[in-house]
Amino acid sequence: xxxxxxxxxxxxxxxxxxxxxxxxxxxxxxxxxxxxxxxxxxxxxxxxxxxxxxxxxxxxxxxxxxxxxxxxxxxxxxxxxxxxxxxxxxxxxxxxxxxxxxxxxxxxxxxxxxxxxxxxxxxxxxxxxxxxxxxxxxxxxxxxxxxxxxxxxxxxxxxxxxxxxxxxxxxxxxxxxxxxxxxxxxxxxxxxxxxxxxxxxxxxxx
Amino acid sequence: xxxxxxxxxxxxxxxxxxxxxxxxxxxxxxxxxxxxxxxxxxxxxxxxxxxxxxxxxxxxxxxxxxxxxxxxxxxxxxxxxxxxxxxxxxxxxxxxxxxxxxxxxxxxxxxxxxxxxxxxxxxxxxxxxxxxxxxxxxxxxxxxxxxxxxxxxxxxxxxxxxxxxxxxxxxxxxxxxxxxxxxxxxxxxxxxxxxxxxxxxxxxxxxxxxxxxxxxxxxxxxxxxxxxxxxxxxxxxxxxxxxxxxxxxxxxxxxx
Numbered sequence: 001x002x003x004x005x006x007x008x009x010x011x012x013x014x015x016x017x018x019x020x021x022x023x024x025x026x027x028x029x030x031x032x033x034x035x036x037x038x039x040x041x042x043x044x045x046x047x048x049x050x051x052x053x054x055x056x057x058x059x060x061x062x063x064x065x066x067x068x069x070x071x072x073x074x075x076x077x078x079x080x081x082x083x084x085x086x087x088x089x090x091x092x093x094x095x096x097x098x099x100x101x102x103x104x105x106x107x108x109x110x111x112x113x114x115x116x117x118x119x120x121x122x123x124x125x126x127x128x129x130x131x132x133x134x135x136x137x138x139x140x141x142x143x144x145x146x147x148x149x150x151x152x153x154x155x156x157x158x159x160x161x162x163x164x165x166x167x168x169x170x171x172x173x174x175x176x177x178x179x180x181x182x183x184x185x186x187x188x189x190x191x192x193x194x195x196x197x198x199x200x201x202x203x204x205x206x
Numbered sequence: 207x208x209x210x211x212x213x214x215x216x217x218x219x220x221x222x223x224x225x226x227x228x229x230x231x232x233x234x235x236x237x238x239x240x241x242x243x244x245x246x247x248x249x250x251x252x253x254x255x256x257x258x259x260x261x262x263x264x265x266x267x268x269x270x271x272x273x274x275x276x277x278x279x280x281x282x283x284x285x286x287x288x289x290x291x292x293x294x295x296x297x298x299x300x301x302x303x304x305x306x307x308x309x310x311x312x313x314x315x316x317x318x319x320x321x322x323x324x325x326x327x328x329x330x331x332x333x334x335x336x337x338x339x340x341x342x343x344x345x346x347x348x349x350x351x352x353x354x355x356x357x358x359x360x361x362x363x364x365x366x367x368x369x370x371x372x373x374x375x376x377x378x379x380x381x382x383x384x385x386x387x388x389x390x391x392x393x394x395x396x397x398x399x400x401x402x403x404x405x406x407x408x409x410x411x412x413x414x415x416x417x418x419x420x421x422x423x424x425x426x427x428x429x430x431x432x433x434x435x436x437x438x439x440x441x442x443x444x445x446x447x448x449x450x451x452x453x454x455x456x457x458x459x460x461x462x
Contacts, residue, residue, distance in 0.1 A: 016302045020277045049299075050327045120407045120430055122329045122376050126251055126460040127208045146209065146460040148251075148282055150304065150329040152376070168207055191282045191304060193246060193462075 005029040005204060006041035008068065010058045018047050018081070018200075021190040025201035038067035042076060043203070047190075048083025052092035052108060052153070055083050056100055065101055072103055072182055079137075079203050080184030082151060085177065088184055089155055104177065105158040117170035122152040127167050127175075127187075135164040135178035137202040145195045147187040149175070154186060181206070209460045210424050210452065211251035211431035212445055213409060214438045216241055218287075219258050221267040238271050242279040245438070248445040249462040250281070254307070254379075254433060257287035258354075265294055269301040276302030286334050286379070292321045299326055307379055309334035310352035313359055313366070316373055323374025328406075333375040337363045337396060338383040348396060355383050363396065364403055371404045378404065379433060381411040389415025389436055397427035409433050417443055417451035424457055 005022060007015050009031045022029035029045065030037075038044060046068065048055050059065040072078050080088055092098045092108040100108070111121045126146040131138055154173040157163060164183070167175035176185040183203060189196035216223050222236040234240055242253055255275075257268045265288055272285060285298045286307030295306045306326075312319050312333060323331040336351040340358065348363035367378055380400050382393035392413045401408040407430035410423040414434035423429045437443050449459045 014276075014299060014302050014304075016273070017276045017280065021280050024278075024280070049330060050325065119405075121405055122407070123208065124329065124377060124407050125208050125211045125431065149208075150282070152328060188282075190280055193281055196280055 003027075003042045003204070004040065005043045005045065006032045006037060007045045007047065008038065008064060009033040010055070010062055010064055014049065015047060017190040018045060021197060021200050022204065025197050025204065027201070027204040033062070033064075035063045035067045038064065038071055041071070043079070044068065044071050044076070045079045045081065045203075046084035046087070047081045048087065050083065052083065052086060052094040052100070053096070053098045056087055056092070056098060059087070059101070069101055069103060075181055077181040077203070077206055078183065080182075081188060081190070082186060085184035085186055086153060086155055088177075088182070089157070092153070094153055103182065104162065104179065106156050108153050108155050110153050111169070111173075119170045122150055123154075123169050124150045126192075127169065129165040129167060129175060129187075130172070131165050132163050133161075133178060135176070135183060136206045137178075137183050137199050138165070139202050140198060141195060147175075147185075147189070147192040147195055147199075149187045151186060207458045209251070209458045210429075211409070212249070212420070212448055212452075212459070213252045213254055213284075213431055213433045214245050214250050214445065215254040215256055215411070215433050215435040217256050217258050217435070218268065218271065220264065221271050224258070238275055239278055242275050242281075242283075245445065246279055246281055247462075249449050249460070250445050251431070251460060252282040252284060252304075253279075254284045254286060257285065259288065264288055265297070269297045272298055272301035272303050284332060286332070292318065292325065295322045296325070299330060305330050305332045305377070307332040307334040309336065312370065313350060313352050313361065316369065319370055319373040319375050323376070328374055328376035331375050332377045332379060333367070333370040334379045334381070335363070335366065335370075336381050336383055337393075339393075339396075351383060355386075364399065367400050367404055371406055375406060377407045377409065379409040379411055383412065385413030386411070387436070388413050391415065391419040392423035392427055392429075392432070394422055394427040397423055397429050401428035401430070407431065415442075417448045420448055421452055421455050421457065424452070
């Protein structure tokens with residue numbers, strides 16, 4: 001039986017680019033929206049745009065949050081993208097304080113817009129990955145590879161050993177995490193041209 | 207370090223590119239996918255498709271175009287032109303657009319910015335703005351224009367950009383009409399004033415005629431990105447050439 005990659009559709013994200021990007025590198029990926037389909041998948045991809053609070057609430061409402069966490073607990077492969085990274089953490093501070101999925105310890109906070117840094121928020125555009133731990137999804141990437149970011153919030157893990165890459169925006173922030181078979185990126189591999197396709201291909205192969 | 211973005215703009219009429227790069231080889235220059243691929247390979251950081259059809263039918267065709275492009279091109283895509291309602295924005299984002307650019311409709315109904323931002327996030331919500339230097343009673347005013355730059359609104363540029371930011375815009379594309387199409391350079395003064403007044407990224411538009419103009423607007427104009435159509439359309443310069451020029455001048459850019 002061939003490996004099943006499932007992209008979780010909870011009505012909050014553009015999933016077609018993710019699906020087509022997997023197809024481009026030779027892997028079928030199904031868009032799924034029912035809890036039982038998560039159980040059947042070997043690998044799950046959780047994309048996301050929009051607000052932290054709405055996204056987590058929608059996952060719970062559609063009874064997808066539990067199956068996603070169980071999938072991760074079983075040690076199966078998981079890829080979170082953007083909000084799909086942020087929601088893994090305990091708490092998000094976008095418009096108040098909101099509980100996340102709690103898979104990883106830590107928080108999701110707004111970029112510090114302190115005057116001395118004079119940063120524009122959202123952090124929008126191409127920036128580089130500084131690899132802290134060589135996660136298998138980054139295998140074969142040239143040093144300083146550029147990837148596409150568009151976000152106003154970033155994660156702060158309690159356990160710094162899960163940090164896979166950092167990226168510099170005024171100061172370094174966590175641009176991806178890796179723990180066992182859980183991979184999650186703040187940037188958008190599906191919008192990051194060749195580099196992004198390589199990352200998705202690597203994920204399909206882990 | 208975050209790189210400065212170079213963004214080619216492609217005008218689309220009834221699903222066909224009418225102002226894109228002119229090919230020397232046997233490629234269909236009206237084909238959005240061929241255009242997008244060419245710009246992607248040349249190092250474009252994002253693409254803007256601007257719908258000039260301005261009809262309901264046009265918006266349907268635009269969503270189909272986006273679907274076709276995102277099946278083959280893996281880079282950020284912004285769609286502007288003719289987006290009047292949350293439903294229009296939804297259709298385009300669900301088709302695969304990263305961002306939607308709201309222009310006239312946002313002036314007529316500022317709440318639209320908030321609605322789109324609420325549903326898809328600030329990051330997907332772009333304010334497109336046609337600005338014009340006009341003289342009223344002997345005093346120069348920077349005025350917001352709508353309807354493709356045909357109608358003055360009496361709204362001041364600086365007021366509108368701050369309001370749009372507070373409503374939920376995550377980016378501003380500032381097109382200065384006096385400079386647009388002149389290829390004599392961007393309006394550095396207005397671009398810098400807008401960029402300094404808001405905390406969100408500002409994309410400069412209108413007037414690019416040379417790599418030096420782009421360098422100027424990124425440095426003196428404090429722009430976070432530069433949008434251009436004509437110089438890429440007429441093959442005056444390639445995106446690769448512009449980026450190399452910027453890199454040599456010490457501007458952080460992504461070279462492919």
